[in-house]
Amino acid sequence: DTAVSQTPKYLVTQMGNDKSIKCEQNLGHDTMYWYKQDSKKFLKIMFSYNNKELIINETVPNRFSPKSPDKAHLNLHINSLELGDSAVYFCASRKLAGAEDTQYFGPGTRLTVL
């Protein structure tokens, strides 16, 4: 009964390839995010979706394209992978409800670009 799940957990690929990371939440939240955590552990927001609509796009290269087929899923597709894309990518869902405002994070996907 994992709240936020991501697949795959590890992804190793060559430069120039295209890859996707999937995220699913079973919490019934309307808002989901993608974060990138670099080697120095800095956590940077990439995208935010609310009810399948893009809300935040933090000047991420357009090689990154999020897709939200429904409220429970937010997938991340990356085209033409570059070495600098190597990082851990976290999906999160958020309950926007005043004092109950909380983000729940997935376990992360470690992407290594060779």
Added chain:
Amino acid sequence: AQSVTQPDIHITVSEGASLELRCNYSYGATPYLFWYVQSPGQGLQLLLKYFSGDTLVQGIKGFEAEFKRSQSSFNLRKPSVHWSDAAEYFCAVTNSGGYQKVTFGTGTKLQVIP
């Protein structure tokens, strides 16, 4: 724009000693403040949060944090550290309502020595 500063990149404490991790935020209105913990190879887990009311908030695993508006701080404390507390700790800020993004600090790595 909102920002979070965690001035200590790395802290080492002895098991059983007290702990204080510092967090300073910059935000125009009343912030929502969070502390998350990330164990190696894991996602982020919420320790505690502050929205309003009592400025001393209690969290899981024996942690507490105090919101001090005059100092723009939200420091995390624990009276007696356990070896299992060794992890990366992130402070975060957002605001109420809407779909505002959550901004994370750069994290503080806690090492616990026997």
